[in-house]
Amino acid sequence: MKGVVGGLRGGLLAEPLIFEIGGSGRYAPVVCEEEAGGDGEPFPLQEHLLREGVEGLAEVSEPEVVRHFTRLSELNFSVSKNFYPLGSCTMKYNPVVNERLARLRGFSELHPFMHPSFCQGALRLMWELERDLAEIGGMDAVSLQPAAGAHGELAGMKIIRAYHRERGDGRRKVLIPATAHGTNPASSALCGYEVAEIPCGDAGIIEASQLEGRLTEEVAALMVTNPNTLGLFEREICQVAEKIHRCGALIYMDGANLNALMGVAKPGDMGADVVHFNLHKTFSTPHGGGGPGAGPVGVKKELERYLPVPRLIERDGKIVWSEDFPESIGRVRSFYGNFGVMVKAYCYIRTLGGEGLAETSRMAVLNSAYLRKRLEQVLHLPYRAPSLHESVFDDEDLRHLGVSTLDIAKRLLDYGFHAPTIYFPLVVRGAIMVEPTETESKRTLDAFADAVAAVVEEAKTDPDLVKAAPHGTVVGRLDETRAARRPVLRWRAGEADRDR
């Protein structure tokens, strides 16, 4: 009875690759004006510079392109379609008006080298957004340049490195708890740091006592996520920060989980010296199936001079760019960051305001607590301390049935839900990380909890059904080993239709 399981039925069809659709010689749409410069004259470039033509591109008509991608879109799950409780990803509703406003011609058709007198609107928006994020994070200055969270980490760790370097301090180590996201150690390494992992204790958080013996003069910083990836508030953060600072090191706070704390507690007040924000999580900009996002980085006063250039300054009543920050770490990318994303985050903040953001975090935590309450009746919860915006379960109770976290995740797809984040954080074996966000209704949370309960029941009564899931999707469980062993990363003419 494949295909009619879990309430799923449907009309999804696999779609060929765009390269397999067209016919050679299809007419391309003309995207030029009629009159050209220098028409009639010989072509200005010499033949030897030019290629024959690009091989391997599709030759398709406009109707075929639109239909192809429309059909592909149907094969995607999205938060616009249903609940997407992907832990650590804050899949909240993406307000549609913000999309419309970001597309306004004055924003989207603006050249980055436009004379500052003719882009004051854009500059003021960024200026205000910098200040708003600083206020939200309890920081003193912000750069909007980084393109994503990991990019913000890179900038932030470079800042920490520059700070120590300026003081002639060659500290080489960064402490990172085992719960951290993989980008934390990777970003540290990219800055030339060695990573020292703080293991995860029973409490799931960093205990001040764990720092004993670890706080040498080699330590440049602690990277901490608060609430951490178990959803737990780092209760001892203030004591931890004090110790870190006392040894001359700095605190980098990964702000990916800020949706739990806006208007409740500020990273800056917890002792963070550097923090990054994920506009594509907390501030409701859509994730685009993997970006573009934006990862602004905020710092305390004494680190401000290291922020990436250019920076916005006020001069003669105008906002302008300045490169005149000799201690800056430099640029981490071209231009000023993902402006289009900033517009949406700005809209979000202006819509909610301070009190609205606080209520956002309150409701995100309420939703998580409610869902945790319901799910802990059917799933094992390894860390039982109160969690904030997300909670992490595991497959311990199911293992004896031969059913794993992966199976539960795949089976949930059949019920029309996206799976939680799985196998992360690494400290929980078979982790199932659930983050509902504040934009989901109780009705949806209940439906999801019911689905999880049903799947757990199935795992007991019909484990093979669960282990063979998903059944109702356009493809079944895909062979990832095969993909990695014999990588096929592109289409090539001639290999077309190999096996269709």
Added chain:
Amino acid sequence: MKGVVGGLRGGLLAEPLIFEIGGSGRYAPVVCEEEAGGDGEPFPLQEHLLREGVEGLAEVSEPEVVRHFTRLSELNFSVSKNFYPLGSCTMKYNPVVNERLARLRGFSELHPFMHPSFCQGALRLMWELERDLAEIGGMDAVSLQPAAGAHGELAGMKIIRAYHRERGDGRRKVLIPATAHGTNPASSALCGYEVAEIPCGDAGIIEASQLEGRLTEEVAALMVTNPNTLGLFEREICQVAEKIHRCGALIYMDGANLNALMGVAKPGDMGADVVHFNLHKTFSTPHGGGGPGAGPVGVKKELERYLPVPRLIERDGKIVWSEDFPESIGRVRSFYGNFGVMVKAYCYIRTLGGEGLAETSRMAVLNSAYLRKRLEQVLHLPYRAPSLHESVFDDEDLRHLGVSTLDIAKRLLDYGFHAPTIYFPLVVRGAIMVEPTETESKRTLDAFADAVAAVVEEAKTDPDLVKAAPHGTVVGRLDETRAARRPVLRWRAGEADRDR
């Protein structure tokens, strides 16, 4: 194996009614500016005029609304997703740039009573569109007012009535061939006419000889569709027109099938006195799941003065509206017609031009001929004369298997295609009417022909599978008798979730 038939698998879920989603007391988004007029003063209207509140509306949040309708959209088949060979409906590609242009603020946020000096752009567009349609149809003047094809028919038949009335001629009958679309007789009746049907002969067209004995002084007009709904060109149209005119009657031509003839032959040249255009068919404006469309009506010189008012005229170098046409039939609706639809049709014409429109018709006919060639190998074709933009098959060869046109149509849904128009025209028992349009590729036509062949094969080998189709859709075959016998036409609070 329900749900995994015909290549269909999928992830469609039924969606509750919007009224079943919310919770009473949801906060509505504010769509007002902060400052209001007369705030603080007592409310200007007396209590007894006001209702308690509207019962039975949904109370839902913005995320719920967006998700609800996004999910509903998934339950729809559309030409943006796949081939939609609905005969008589000309389901061609709807150019997306035209959608964007129709939304330009200068068009969409324009008040219909704007001073003519400040809407010359809109007026010129309509002025040009009137002239272009006249040229395309071989007519002398056009009114863009009618909102759809049937509305154009109403206006056109009113014009014919006004023409006869002015000559003191009380003619009461309209001749309509049996192949005609139902709106033709219905529109005639709405104008107070009696309908006399011309039966369909073996050739499938009106033969001049059929008019013998029918052409009395009572006959006001002949309504004819060319090519007719069998896809056949009315070969004798010129002789027919001559006879009709000779008896003092007029020719109304239903232009719904104009996609077959643009740039090839003009209705006006065939003798049509009145013709309507379906902008939502021939001119690529999307059909919207049932409108809005636009059904401009064109007439020959001697009927111009009867066109609906207001009409566009030129005065002092400006285009303005005039009501000063005392013989006009009057208005058939408010304002000037579906302007938003006209913008798209205008864009389409400006993109294609005369030669492009002609090529459109040529390719539409080529596609139809090709598909007919392929389909006639598996389906019975009752009228074998050469057809133009569409062709009509029937279920004669399948009846002995107990399989009907309806079954074939439903089973095609499982293959991911929309069904052809079925049981129309009425002159063919179990009609299957296929119109591919010019925007489909050979690849798509072949895939559809393969699917039809496969279904016909199934009808022979496994008729029950076909008779129980569709299997891969969100709901199975719906009970239309029940719907009509105990009509439930609205949701009512309290009856909610009756049977979910």
Added chain:
Amino acid sequence: MRRVYCPHTEAEVREMLRAIGAPSVEHLFREVPRELVRTGAIRVEGGLSEPELCRRLEALARENAAFGDFPQFVGAGSYPHFIPAAVAEVTARSEFSTAYTPYQPEVSQGTLQASFEFQSIVASLTGMDVANASMYDGASATAEAVLMAHRMAPQRPAVVISSALHPHYLQTVRTYASDLPGMELRTVPYTASGATDLEAAEACLEDACCLVLGYPNFFGVIEDLAAAAALAHEKGAYLVSTTQEALALGLLKSPGELGADVAVGEGQSLGLPMSYGGPGVGFFGCAQKFLRSMPGRVVGETRDERGNRGYVLTLATREQHIRRERATSNICTNHALCALAVAAYVSLLGPRGLREVAARNVRNAHYLAKRLSGIGRLRFFGPFFNEFVLERARAREIWEGMVQMGFMAGVPLGQWFPELDDCLLLCATEVHSREEMEKFARAFEEAAGGGA
């Protein structure tokens, strides 16, 4: 030959011709007489590339004064309201916009369910038992309502209709009714309150099938529907209420509650841009007794063979597809996508939001009326929603003057009502800020050159 929206290459065309067995594409048109083909070529401008087209249309659009670029206080059947972005997000989904009428319900549940929701919303707003899936606009919906009343009471051929109805609606009713045997249209005047003269109506209701009133009427005035209903019913006629400003139904008592038998109107206010007058969407609600006499498509709830709930087009035996010349109407394509916009808009606002916006309209219109009443005078004393009639000598001139100053001061009424030649019909909605109204009032003062 460059084909724009047709994918075929020359090679494919040849291949297809070969399969067909035709020597050329022209051969496929062999049934078309040569003399027709000789004159068949079309001469229209074309061949614009996409960027050229965009330039052209953007230039045309710029020649029009969009709302917002040009302060406007005009309603008169088409209203500027704020439309949340979520409405367009929904209606722009190509699954909705590029589908045909839902003839295959199993793959059209999106459109069908949305239409069912629209019907339910219309029924709720109008206070009617049932509603159809949409009409072209308010004017044609009104005409269809009159025809239905006539069908239901053929022995009563007269139609009594308020002269305070939107002139376009009245003219449309006249056109629709003009050829029906025995149908006679009688208009009744309005009173000093701006409402329909019910006494005059009484006098001509004797053999009438229906009485038709605007609610609010063209002057923005809120008619006394309850009294009209009592009167009509006493005389054996139906009361047809038509609403050109549907937002009013979010605040005012529903026509159904007040006794109307049929309630129709224009839904543009509920989520649709003005778009130079169309497309909007007609709505049509009525009492249960009219069920099988209603015009237009209706969607009904039913089940599939497994008991799942689903929606289908139903009561098709009323329609032209089956009944042909005996159909209840000739309408086929309606305004389904616009109905979807209404369903999205109304659901976004909910009953509270609708009431809030409607109340804001009332407040703003009254504020403006008060503000202008020093310059002109309110022509009518009846309660009004978001429009009112201002009388001032040389109204048409002032109006022209205001246009030159960059304001649309409503619409001059003289074009339809000679007796109101010195009157302007003005409108204020929630999109007008107090500041804009002040600016407008000052400009008006200037244009009028002083007091009343």
Added chain:
Amino acid sequence: MRRVYCPHTEAEVREMLRAIGAPSVEHLFREVPRELVRTGAIRVEGGLSEPELCRRLEALARENAAFGDFPQFVGAGSYPHFIPAAVAEVTARSEFSTAYTPYQPEVSQGTLQASFEFQSIVASLTGMDVANASMYDGASATAEAVLMAHRMAPQRPAVVISSALHPHYLQTVRTYASDLPGMELRTVPYTASGATDLEAAEACLEDACCLVLGYPNFFGVIEDLAAAAALAHEKGAYLVSTTQEALALGLLKSPGELGADVAVGEGQSLGLPMSYGGPGVGFFGCAQKFLRSMPGRVVGETRDERGNRGYVLTLATREQHIRRERATSNICTNHALCALAVAAYVSLLGPRGLREVAARNVRNAHYLAKRLSGIGRLRFFGPFFNEFVLERARAREIWEGMVQMGFMAGVPLGQWFPELDDCLLLCATEVHSREEMEKFARAFEEAAGGGA
């Protein structure tokens, strides 16, 4: 309390608290120290309704000179090109825009297949064996390419980089490289042709892992990649080509064909608006040998258990999720939606359309260069794509003067290249009509006050 994007009513909040067994929402935050909560409140402006928000943003947008309202001849890493409406139609589909990174491939085939198509397109355009699923932008892609070269040849710590690279790219490479043990950045000058001085490069390639050139470079000049490749390979270094104007790859020989080992760049030109500099999309192509050392996400083809083709994120062992500090890069979120736009744009145009547009860019830029060469002089004689450097005394002043006249006359180069203080970098693309170029040239003449 009015909740904007959260659906809960007060009653629901109470019900949920009851189920949780918590006395209040605040109770859920009991682990947060009181002293933090005391200062936790945020003071930012907010509470705008949707219409207020729209007004605010529309006002901000109006303060910016959008392309089209203000004639511009600027490229320098962000290019005005015409984008067919079909691109936005596709990227606006919320199934694409509101999905996360495709961690569950069975319900993410849309994003995955589109990414696979993007990878194929990048590989084709660059002439490389493989490509990844996108990077942030051209600058960070260039930096990642340098890091990869370094990883592949750790025994060769130097990086030789052209000073004719986009200054932002160069600065970004510098930042990325700054803390890597032993890495040394050596810049090489450009010659009178505007191309990189390959002789100078030769001198410092000895212990270098790679040579990095722009193709075309920042001055629009088409570098001799073949010669550079021969040189680099002879010295045992990789050649990294970076392209800031991806449209050029539709016409010019591909970096792969010319011998580059890694070809990266910025894809904004292929379907993305300038958007004040971001988001664009970085692309990253390389030879097969780098496969397991590549940074960023890659999508690979595979099968499901029934043999159906499908796509998954693959080679994840390179990535931070698994490898943490030993990952090939820290990148996680990339620019997937922008990559989708590129896939749609390139597919719409096809190889013919791309070539046509690219050729039009060349023609227009050369036309403009010729037109202006009476007023200034071309600073470099190398072949160029759609940008060129014009030298004229007081260039910066003229540029300011042009701005006042309503034209952006490229970008003054003195800010990055003191030796080019009298130079402007100008650009013309297919969106500039001949008429606009004429107008611009006349204005330039006027601003410059006569001949060169």
